[in-house]
Amino acid sequence: MSELLAFKDVHAFYGKSHVLFGVDMVVNEGEIVSLLGRNGTGRSTALKAAMGLVAATGSIEFRRETITGLRAFEIARRGIGYVPEGRDVFPALTVEQNLILGEKKRRGVPSKAQWSLDDMYNFFPHLKERRHTSAGVLSGGEQQMLTLCRTLMGNPDMILIDEPTEGLAPRIVDLVGEYLIELRNKGISVLLVEQKLSIAMKVSQRVYVMGHGSIVFEGTPTELLANATLCKQWLEV
Amino acid sequence: MSECALDLRDVRKRFGSAEIIRGANLQVEKGERCAIIGPNGAGKSTLFNLITGRFPASSGEILLNGSSIMGLKPFEIYRRGLSRGFQITNIFHRLSVYENLRCSVLWSLGYRYSFWQKLSSLPDVKERADEVLDLIGLRDRQNTPAGLLTYAEQRALEIGIAIAGDAAVILLDEPTAGMSRSETDAAIEMIRRITQGKTLLVVEHDMSVVFALAEKIAVLVFGEIIASGSPNDIRNNPRVREAYLGEYSAVDRTE
Amino acid sequence: MKPEPAQRPDAIPARLRTILPRALPWAVFALGLIVAPLIFSGGASLSILSQIGTMMLLGLSFNMLLGQGGMLSFGHAVYSGLGAYFAAHAIRLAGAGTISIPISLVPILGGLAGMLFGVLFGYVTTKKSGTTFAMITLGISELVSACALMMPEFFGGEGGVSFNRVVGRPLYGISFGPQIQVYYLIAVWLFICTLAIYAFSLTPLGRMINAVRDNPERAEFIGYDPQHVRYLTFILSSFFAGVAGALGAINFEIVSAENVSTGRSGAILLFTFIGGVDYFFGPLIGAALGVFFTELLSNYTPAWQLYLGIFFVLMVLYAPGGLSGLLVEAVRPKVLRRSILRWPLLLAICVSGLLVVFGAILAIEMLFQRSLGSDSELKLFGISVDTSLRMSYVVVGLLVFVSGISLRWAWVAFWDGADKPQTEIAGVTIRRTGT
Amino acid sequence: MEFILFTLLNGLSYGLLLFMLSSGLTLIFSMMGVLNFAHASFYMLGAYFAYSISVNLSFWVAFLAAPAIVAGLGAAVERYGLRHVHKYGHAAELLFTFGLSYIVVELVQVTWGRATVQYSIPAELDGPLFTLYGTSFPIYRGFMMLVASLMMLSIYLALTRTRVGLVVQAALTHPSMVEALGHNVPRVFTLVFAGGCGLAALAGVIGGDAFVTEPGMAATVGSIIFVVVVVGGLGSLAGALIASLLIGMVQTFAVSLDYSVLTLLTALGIQETALRGSVLRITVAQMAPMLPYMLLVLVLILRPKGLMGTREG
């Protein structure tokens, strides 16, 4: 397994306020990695930094090429997908238009898996039923599905997912879990920020714990659960 | 029975077709510390926004010290003795830390829109601002523009602004977000100290904070308060365990 | 308060030590106002100094809105202009013996008139901030300037209202006939108002308008109605604008429609921004430069408006903190140290910068000469160029190009390895809507 | 009857021209948050380029080429100017375009002179379209209305039926999300700005010969189009259309109303000669060009979001 996405001493800023303090982190090919931590420790910022959505120094590499300083669309075209927190659907567009916007030009290596509209509709038949309704009127769960699928439409090799189960009914949470497993089966790497440990532990091979803008733990889920002091200091809610 | 400081009666909020708050009922007694818990996205911040007048509620009734504050603007609600802090840091970023605090104490000390008095020659303003400055531990950063503070410092300032006006009812939205355990403990200590004798309503994720701080806990799930009561009641409430705490059972060792 | 015992030797110096640094700039300012006419004597330069004085006051009052309150107004001339009209009518009435008011107090009247309209229009405009505020002020400015031509009874039509400022018997030999007396009248008022505006920034309201500029929403949660804070500040700013208007009226002895025009409002904005809105003294620099452009430069070249426009755009692009921002930036120890260490590069920047400016001016003058004049020969900076020859343009173009490239190179090399000075735009927070 | 019909047509065609002008402004504003103060300057540039081209080649070449040239200029302005001030915030962007408008008017005067240029309506569009009761309706006005309507239709189709349109629509509310999906949003911004300037220039091509092409032309329409976009609701194309037509109609019809407060008072039997010289004598007709600004103030008091606006500035 080779290294796909790597953070090396990454610092990030919101305006002038320092949020990430030297993050080191690696995601390998075909791996699901969870980034854990309490609210406000900088997990979302780490994803945004990788996506080029916040200014960062240090280096972030994708396929061993530096992507720090690139614009978000250039990073996306190299094969990274991003699912933001809070389901950023385009409310004025229809479901299908949202999905179409997920398609993108690819640059460099061909993608691992190709996805079509039909694949998405098979995944979540609900979306097919509502393909011509505008995304703004979907329920929270449907919107979450839509963002997940929209990202897949870009045929990414790696997806950064931020809190996909936030505020969702248990039934939908299960769907999200299935989605993640499907990704793993196709060999797509995932960097997951998740609050619900139950899911995170179930799907990920490795976990990182973030505190105060830097990584305070790295290991497997089992190792994490074994480390009671660490959990107490950085995770417990 | 003491009077309710804050009384929510069947408060509802609709955004478009989605109902975010679906009939919240909550009573907070005077001098009580109450925590609202609930999964992310349950509508906790929205509820705060309804109480403080940031958004108008779609229906229901909100009473502050027995009188309705429905439809009032945030500053009117503040003037009736309710102050709040924000989850996302919301400070005056080009003013220095000290100025942030000075601004925050002005109204409560009765200076209103005065343009005939010199700010620096108001001893009570200085006294209160200094007091808060020490409380939040930013004394050595007092002349730094707030926008240049680190995240943790901004969080502290955020709380400082909320409490500076010495309001009787204080709402804090995730005051310990982003802090480590030890910092969190210090923060709890601080909050406990500065809210002595006041009514506190706090949104919090951290169960240890909740259990350490609150005398009463309300659980908000999908826009509904499914239970409220003493920490013990909540811990033993099966509905709460299923709907909320269950999700965290893997690390739920606080008991 | 008990009096300080005189015996304590360190008591007075200690007090002085705190007061002096604060009082020193004011003393320098006052001294500057007093000696300026002695250095620049002569009728026209006195008149220019008087204009700079009124413009400074106008800029300061405008910056109460822009710099301190984040309100980008496109209609500030409305308040100064209406103040000027009221002052003019008052002086006319005083001249006719209908009312009795000393000229030296007319500015108060102008200020009150400006304030009155501030109360009136401010009620509408300050309900909003940001882009909408800018647009409403523009709309009101258009309305008022149109009224100025439609209602000649008050505004005197395009001829304006003229009057004789020498009214009544001279007091202690001061009649306000001679320009020098008018200058000192303006200087005194400018000094008083500058003090007052500075003092405003130290009051609770003055601080709250900063807070509202930074974060109007949070201001609501500490008990303040941001609209009301803006409204009150707007009214006070209109007062000072009115004072400035009245002083301008006394200086010119005429008030015409252009005093309330959108163009005038635009000019105030332009000058203040060029001066810099982040620092209290910024508008003072802006006013001096602005009057230099409109009154002096216009005597030398018909292209002065183009220079002004280009200068302004360059400031927005490269120095949004304005001249005062640049000044403060330039004297920072870090920058000074670098300047001394890398003096050859600094020299290169200066030389190539001058060459760029020289070439650009030459090019612009050539173009203007061609479009306006009949002569093909342009004499500038002691050289003579034939504007009818294509070759001249090529040469000048090359000059600009080459020196531009070397300027860029020297600039990059100068800052190599250092954080470039980051100036942030001032007080203006127009946030993106909808995101 | 005839008067009303023609006034209606005049109002409609003028309103449509206003819409051509303000649509670009609205588009740019809603996408980029930039209130382009120099928008009218691009309108003027359109007219001048069209003049130069139509004199040397033909009107029809100008009709296509002038907007394209101006769009190119707009793209350059966005790429090398606006984008750099973006980091300073929207106020800086506004000020940048404000300064730009100063520069453009001077450059136009240097290039084309200070006097009116002879940009006239092409022969094939010159003449009456139809004549009713002795009054003729010019072909050119019809042409103006046609172009405006076609433009409206094509903006609508481009926004809703093309991929770029979808990107634009999505970027309107979620620019960074769109970018994270792999779309080159900065280039879309440049395109939008260029497109908006092109639309302004198209209005210039059409309006320059219908009216007069001279250096003051930008100033005469400059503030009115801001009124249109604010009254219509910042960022709303539909609002801009409604506001344009409304203002076109209001201004046109107001001209026919020779009534003043004084007339009213006289009708009520109040005969006060002292009032004759006062403000009260000003008729609605006299105030016609002022009405949009009054409308602006009124709308902002009663409905701050504008007629069709969804958000406040």
Next chain:
Amino acid sequence: MSSSYQRTSLAGSAVICVTLLSTPALAETVRVAFIDPLSGTFAALGQNELQSFHAMAARANQEKWAGDNQLEFVGFDNQASPQISLVQLKNAIDQGYRYITQANGSGAALALIDAINKHNERNPGKEVMFLNHGAVDPSLTNDKCSFWHFGFDANADMKSQVLINHLATNPAIKKVYIINQDYAAGHQFTRGEKEYLKSARADLELVGEDLVPLGKVKDFSPYIAKIKASGADSVVTGNWGTDLSLLIKAAKEAGLNANFYTYYANLKGAPIAMGADGADRVRYVGIWNINNETFAGEDIATSFKQKYNDDFTWMVSYSIVAMFSKAIKESGSTDPVKVGFALEGMKATSLNGQVEMRASDHQLLQPLYIGVWTKADGKTVKYDQEGTGYGWKTEKKYEASASTQPTTCAMKRPPRS
């Protein structure tokens, strides 16, 4: 660096410089400050006028109209603003100017004469004189008249009188519509026109009047619709600039075949905008027309065109230079007081014939022309304007008596020193 206008004027009359050096020490260079817009929108107009003065001065200096004295006109940009005019006046006085000239905008003219009166009162021995080359507000020679002001153009009332009386000579005209700009001069025009209409012919009917905001109207078609609805066959308008061009264009579009009687249709810019649209329908009243009965001044116009590539229309510069030179020569002085008294009542021949500077109010009494926009035919219309192929055919020349008006001027004169 010297002022660009000063530069231009020096270079523009290179001949003068040469003569200057060779003239005896006795002779003086009399400098006149030309205070008018030289930048911005009105720059074209101002530049054309300044060039006319340069051309006239060059001629006068060459032909020694003022004896050995040389005339020089130097531009001061007033940016079309009354206030900046005053600043420039101060500038000029500072630099030792004793004469100023101005035209564009009665507002600026009133401000200037006001300031000059005050200056002369406060600074005896350093008086300044105002040679008005085009501000037409009648009050300048009536209630606001001053010894220091001389009006060389015909004022608004004089022009209105001739224009309306001329209109009345056409029996086909029955219904008249008046449209003017909504500002002081426009109000003057409306008042004057209505007055003369009443007295000119009994059956002339005023069917409507409008005031349009100055420079704000883009679309004149509603006004045209209104004129059309009123049934007017003629329109009288004091509009200038785009307000005039747009009016005529809109009229043509809507098929309004009315006659236009104007004051400013010959000003730079308007002819181009009118083009063929205005042919045979647009008339103007003015002090001169190049296509006059004898083509007087055609040599000046052709050499002007050759030198500046522009039409010579500002004939008033000829009157001023001629009479001013004559006054200097006759009084033997360049002092404004003496020159002023010499100018009072002076009779002279200008390009439009016999003219007289009325002593009582300093208003030049002179013939006026009515021109009609006509295709150039090489005979009656020898010269077109602005390369349009159209020019002004002289329809009628009115002698000075036709426009002579009473004055209310009560002038205060300085002592004859």
